[in-house]
Amino acid sequence: MRRTAKTYQVITTIIFLCLISFCFLNAVFLFYKVPEASQTENRKLSSKPVFDISYLDPFPELYETYFNDQFPFREDLKLFNSLFCFFVFQQSPLPGQVEIGKNGWLFYDQKESIVYQGKFNLTDRQVRSLVNELHLRTLEYRKKGTRFYIAFPPMKPEIYPEFLPNDFKRTPNGTLTDKIVQAIKQDTVIQYIDLKKALLKAKTHDLLYYLTDNHWNEIGAFYGYAEIVNRIRVDFPEIRPLTREDVHFNVEKYSFGNLSNMIGLSKYLNDIGYYPVLKNPKSKRLDPVHKKPDYAAQIDYEVVKSTGDTTLPSIVIIRDSYTDALMPFLDESFNTSTYIFDLWKYGRTEAIIDDLKPEIVLLIIFEPHISHLIGL
Amino acid sequence: MLFHSLLFIYYFLPLTLFFFYISRKRLRNIILLIASLVFSSWFDISLSLVLIGSISLNYIAGISIERASGEKKKKLFFTLAIIFNLLLLGLFKYLSFLGTTISDLISLVGLDPFIVKEFGMPLGISFYTFKALSYLISVKRKEVPAQKSYIDLAVYIAIFPQLAAGPIDRYRNLAPQLVNPSVSFERFSSGIKRFALGLAKKVIIATPLALVADKIFNSPVDQLTASIAWLGAICYMLQIYYDFAGYSDMAIGIGKMFGLEFMENFNFPYNARSVKDFWKRWHISLSTWLRDYLFLPLAYARSKKMVKDKYLHLKTDNWIYLYATIITFLLCGLWHGAAWTFVIWGLFHGIMLVIEQFGFSKILKRSFRPLQHMYLLLFLVISWVLFRSPSIQDAIHYIGTMFGAGARMEDFSVTTTYLNIQTIFVLLVGILGATRFFDYLLIYFRSLTVSSISVIHAPGTHLYYISGIIFVLLTLAMATVFIIAGTATSFIYFKF
Numbered sequence: 001m002r003r004t005a006k007t008y009q010v011i012t013t014i015i016f017l018c019l020i021s022f023c024f025l026n027a028v029f030l031f032y033k034v035p036e037a038s039q040t041e042n043r044k045l046s047s048k049p050v051f052d053i054s055y056l057d058p059f060p061e062l063y064e065t066y067f068n069d070q071f072p073f074r075e076d077l078k079l080f081n082s083l084f085c086f087f088v089f090q091q092s093p094l095p096g097q098v099e100i101g102k103n104g105w106l107f108y109d110q111k112e113s114i115v116y117q118g119k120f121n122l123t124d125r126q127v128r129s130l131v132n133e134l135h136l137r138t139l140e141y142r143k144k145g146t147r148f149y150i151a152f153p154p155m156k157p158e159i160y161p162e163f164l165p166n167d168f169k170r171t172p173n174g175t176l177t178d179k180i181v182q183a184i185k186q187d188t189v190i191q192y193i194d195l196k197k198a199l200l201k202a203k204t205h206d207l208l209y210y211l212t213d214n215h216w217n218e219i220g221a222f223y224g225y226a227e228i229v230n231r232i233r234v235d236f237p238e239i240r241p242l243t244r245e246d247v248h249f250n251v252e253k254y255s256f257g258n259l260s261n262m263i264g265l266s267k268y269l270n271d272i273g274y275y276p277v278l279k280n281p282k283s284k285r286l287d288p289v290h291k292k293p294d295y296a297a298q299i300d301y302e303v304v305k306s307t308g309d310t311t312l313p314s315i316v317i318i319r320d321s322y323t324d325a326l327m328p329f330l331d332e333s334f335n336t337s338t339y340i341f342d343l344w345k346y347g348r349t350e351a352i353i354d355d356l357k358p359e360i361v362l363l364i365i366f367e368p369h370i371s372h373l374i375g376l
Numbered sequence: 377m378l379f380h381s382l383l384f385i386y387y388f389l390p391l392t393l394f395f396f397y398i399s400r401k402r403l404r405n406i407i408l409l410i411a412s413l414v415f416s417s418w419f420d421i422s423l424s425l426v427l428i429g430s431i432s433l434n435y436i437a438g439i440s441i442e443r444a445s446g447e448k449k450k451k452l453f454f455t456l457a458i459i460f461n462l463l464l465l466g467l468f469k470y471l472s473f474l475g476t477t478i479s480d481l482i483s484l485v486g487l488d489p490f491i492v493k494e495f496g497m498p499l500g501i502s503f504y505t506f507k508a509l510s511y512l513i514s515v516k517r518k519e520v521p522a523q524k525s526y527i528d529l530a531v532y533i534a535i536f537p538q539l540a541a542g543p544i545d546r547y548r549n550l551a552p553q554l555v556n557p558s559v560s561f562e563r564f565s566s567g568i569k570r571f572a573l574g575l576a577k578k579v580i581i582a583t584p585l586a587l588v589a590d591k592i593f594n595s596p597v598d599q600l601t602a603s604i605a606w607l608g609a610i611c612y613m614l615q616i617y618y619d620f621a622g623y624s625d626m627a628i629g630i631g632k633m634f635g636l637e638f639m640e641n642f643n644f645p646y647n648a649r650s651v652k653d654f655w656k657r658w659h660i661s662l663s664t665w666l667r668d669y670l671f672l673p674l675a676y677a678r679s680k681k682m683v684k685d686k687y688l689h690l691k692t693d694n695w696i697y698l699y700a701t702i703i704t705f706l707l708c709g710l711w712h713g714a715a716w717t718f719v720i721w722g723l724f725h726g727i728m729l730v731i732e733q734f735g736f737s738k739i740l741k742r743s744f745r746p747l748q749h750m751y752l753l754l755f756l757v758i759s760w761v762l763f764r765s766p767s768i769q770d771a772i773h774y775i776g777t778m779f780g781a782g783a784r785m786e787d788f789s790v791t792t793t794y795l796n797i798q799t800i801f802v803l804l805v806g807i808l809g810a811t812r813f814f815d816y817l818l819i820y821f822r823s824l825t826v827s828s829i830s831v832i833h834a835p836g837t838h839l840y841y842i843s844g845i846i847f848v849l850l851t852l853a854m855a856t857v858f859i860i861a862g863t864a865t866s867f868i869y870f871k872f
Contacts, residue, residue, distance in 0.1 A: 008841035009565035015845060016568045019852055020390045060377070060418045067383045074860055081861040089798040093861055095587045119596060167591075167793040169599060 023072065032072040045069040082264040093263045104270065105156075105163035106259040108214040111368040112155045118171025122179060122371060130374045131183045131190070137348060138189050141361050146353065147235055150184075150363045151193040151228055152177060152370060153216065153322040156209045159199050177367050191231075198227040212257025212271040219249060219274050221325030228326075229333050232360060236313050239333050242278070247329070249274040276328050282307040283331035290352050295343060302352075303339040305331040313359035314338075318346055322366045334360070344372055377418040379626045380578050382859055385852075388415070389630070392536075396634060397559075405531045405554060408634065415536035416499055423498040426468065431530045433460055434508040438515045438529065442522035454516045458509065465505045468497050473714030500539045502711055506665055507533050511547040513669055520548050528554055537630040541623050543641045543661035550636070557635030567632025569844060572851040574625025579855040581809070582618035584802045585611045588794050593764055597773045601784045603791045605777040606757075611799075613760045614806040617646065620659070646810040649748035650737055651728040651755060662711070666704050675700040697733050702726045712763070717771060721762045728755060 018025070026032055037044045046069045049062035068074070082093040092098050092109075099109040107113070114120040122130070134150060141148040154177075157164055184192045199208055199220060208220030216224065222244075229241040254273030260266040288302035305327070314336040317323060323330075323339060331337050338356060340349050346365055353361060365372070377384050392411040399407050417424035437457035444450040466474075475492025483489040511532065514520045523529040532550050592600065592608030600608075624641035631638040645658035655663045678696045687695055702723070709722020732740070740748050758775055765771035776782050808814065822840060 004837050005841070006561065008845070009561040012565040012568055012841075012845050012848065013561055016565075016848060016852075017390065017393070019849070020386055023386045024390065056421045060421070064377065064381070064383050067387060068860070071382050071386070071860065077857050077860045081857045085798075085861075089796060091796055091798055096591075117596070117599070119594070165793050166787075166790045167604075169790075171596075171599075 026072045034070050034072065035075070038069075038075060079264050083268070086263065086265060086268075093265075098259050098263050099165055099168060101163040101165055101168075103163055105160065105211050106213075106257070106263075106269075107156060107164060107168065108259060112157060112214065113168065115175055115177070115368045116155065116157045116170055117168070118173055118175060120176065120371075121171075121173075122176045122376070124179075126371075126374060126376070127176075127179050127183050130180060130370070131187055133373050134184065134190050135187055137363075138191065140348075141353070144353065144357070146358060146361050147191065147232075148361045148363070149191045149193055149228070149232060150365070151195055151224070152181075152365055152367045153224060154196045154199060155367045156214055156216075158196060158367070159203055159220075160209060177370060180370055193228050193231045195224050195227050198223055207272065210254060210257055210271055210273070212254070212260035212266065212269050214259055215322060216325060217254075217272075217274050218276050218325050218328075221322075222247065222276070222329060225326050225329040228330075228362070232362075236359065238311055239313070242329055242332055246279050248277045248279070250277055251275075278328065278332065281328075281332065282309070283337070284308075286336075290355070293342070296341075299341060299343065301341055303327075303341075304336065305339075306336045307332060307334065309335055311335075314356065315360040315362055316340065316349070316353055316356060316358045317362045317364060318342070318349060319364050320344055320346075320366050320369060323364050326364070344369055346372055377415060379623065379630075380575055380855060380859060382856070385856075393633060401556075404557065405525075405527050408531050408535060409527055412531065412534040412536040412539060416534065416539060419499040420496060423468075423496055426464065426498040426501065427504060427534055430461070430464060430504060430508060431526075431533050433457070434511060434533065435523065435526050435529050437512060438522035439524070441512065441515050450516065454512060457512050461505050461508055461512075465501060468495050468501055470710075470714045471495070500541065503542045503544055504533050504539065506544045506662075507538075507547070509669065510544070510665065514547050520551065523551065535631075535636075537627040537634075538638065541620070541627070542659075543624055543627065543639050544665050545639050545661065546665075549639060553636050558637075559635035563632050563635060567629045568848055569629070570632060571626050571629030572848040574622045574627075574629055575855045576851045577618040577622030577625060577809075579622075579858045580851070581802055581806050582615050582622055583858065584798055585615040585618070585806060588799055589615050589764070592794070593774070597770065597777055598782065599784060600774075600777050601786045601791065602778060602780050603786060603788070604794065605774060607791065607794055609757050609761050609774075609778060611803070612764050613646075613757050614803070614810065616760060616763070617642075617810060618806060644810065644812060646753065646756070647749075647812065648752055649745070650732055650740055650752060651725060652732055652737065654752060654756070655725075655729070662708070666708055670707065671700045671704045674703055694734060698730050701729050701733070705729065716768055717762055717765055720768055720771075721759055724759050724762060 034045070046062070046066040048066050049059055051059060085091050085093040086100070090100065092100050095109075097109055099107040099113065101107050111120065138148045157168065157170070158177075161170065181192070181194070184190050199216075202208060202220075202223045206219050206223070207217065208223065209216050222242075226241060229239060233239045233241065252273050252275060254271040255266045255269075256273075257266055257269070257271055260269045260271070283305045284307075286304040286306055288304055290302055292301045312333070312335040315330070315334045316338045317330065318340050320341065327337075327339065336356075336358075338352070338358070340352060342349065346363060346369070377388060379385075388411070392407065395407045395411075396404055413424065413428070416427050434457065437453060437460070440453040441450050441457070444453050472492050472494045475490070479489040479492070511520075511523070511529070515522045523532070528551070531554055532547060535550075538545060589608050589612040592604055593612065595604075597605075621642045628638045628640070639661050641659060641661050643657040643660065645654050648654040648657050675696050678699050679692075682692045682695060685692055705722040705726030706719060707722070708725070709718045709720070712718045712721070740751065758778075761774050761778070762768075762771045765774055773782065821843075
């Protein structure tokens, strides 16, 4: 009996030591080659940090990130966990980031969730300060002969609350957007374009948001476009908005949802994409003319499109990712459309506006980011 | 670097074990010390210097106390060393709390409040300071000689399995083992199983429960129904137990791998039937430390001053118990964190202990046994809400919601969203595991193989041992998957 016990003690020890030495064994025998980029997370894996004796503080964290990224079979184990959580436990593999709703709908459980549930809200003073900022911008642009409009694409839970999980409840006290919109409506200077109403109306006959992404799809964006352009047309009647007849939407399987991608299941979750094909496209992409700020070195800070139609006004659009789906439509409605993405700062971009002297400036802020205007 | 991180399990631990076992016996403590300093500095390199400072001063203090000629000098060195340790703890853990409290108080009288700069908290400062105090007190009481080897004392204070959250092992228990650690396959393999058990408690039970508890506690309290508030409180009650017991199991397991036997920290605390019984089973290394170094000296000092049999119709013994218990538990609460919620939590436990001592325990003992358990569990669930809440006001609201005050209309479709398959499974395993159910199951399983254990190579014996190996493999695999998926959370007791 004692010999048997001893034998198993030795076996347990050897197996355990082999298992925990797995990374070292892989380094010697190279039975698994770690890829350079993660397929599921769509990012380059961390590289080994430099050990700098004069500046050690960040080293532990950087090294741990590197080690985790380089762990053999990391991608496969992550996928296994995602499949197991999602299909067996019907639970999010990334709780606190991606929330599983009803009928295959995924929701982003970060700022959208806290804004929707009222866990993040603004004080009356902050609301006043934000509205004041928009008021001042409108007056400033007006002095330059430019009209200024703002629009807040609504977040998915506002349009499709019926697909939210049961515990994901809208705050009964009103979200920060409610407060801001109410305050904006009392201001006679600010030109606000309400997209939510139009989308709520349109959702009865069209699918407006992706199931596996937190953005609107191209049809949702088209309704947003129509609302924006129809409002601007009141001041600029020369604009000829696109109609549904001008656009054909090709229906295809969509497997690029940012939420399904975050949980590593974009290949396994069904979604539909509507790809717009314009009957008579005129706009062409031009090279950007302005110097990028340092913080924007890695991104498309400035995108310029032109129809070359000088009878139309020119526009500068300060944007975020919600404008991506609007671009094909907006491009066609103006002479030159200049899109500025300043990494969610939504700044005034005075230098560009002074240089281009557009007739119109449009600020499009995804609803949960509105507070960025006052640095929150 | 957490115990349940890839870097610890697959890099730090094998590397430390490797160097430990290839080294000569007298070099092994140096390996342990280097590993412990790396472990400490991994959290914050600058703050790990505080640990080195604490070790150095306590080393000098221990020798000075021992060598001092005359009781007066001994007492002086001892007092200075104690003050130094407490100042260190106060500076890094309580200064901000103290400053904020003073600032709040002066703003009440119309003066301008001020902001106190925080230094950050060195990893495990509450734990290693208490270990250092245990050493100094033992030297002062002449229970042990002062440690002449800096390395050995440093290893006792800073040893990495105990550094972040204990157990707060006594010097007289650990010091002899550090001189001659007893390594064997038997101890190593039992360490592996204990480590795996701790990993399972942490990753498989505490982490999913933490997700539910955090979600509920982070919700605006006016959006909670009574049933959800209860669910959150129960999940947290189980989470804190499995989180801390899991950590302690891992620490004890790692200790065994290095040939060391650490003291036990838990003994099925939720099986207790009174608050007194609970404190004999919960965080044993802290409760016994407080008993030996705080409660008993306080009670002894008070008993010398109270000469009459009775004061105000109450027996002197009861007065002494009241005095020592309330102070001990106020400090116990404060030890857990620099916030008023912890102070009130400690006071709540202290008051309940006094009530039990003053006769309630006699009534309890005579009552139906399940009723005794229910009393304790109800008390604990409320006290853990205090412990978990960010402020006393939040705790009061939350507890009120649990009992229907200000709660939202009951909507079971919302409650069931929290109670998914995984949560139900984990709750069930968690509740059974908090009793002795799995212990009895294991004993039963072993008894099935008993007849064959006496026979070499009998299938039952193999089954018993193989299932142990499978348990280790499964736990390690599951933990690895969960860690990679990024769902594993930090230990609650790390922040103390």
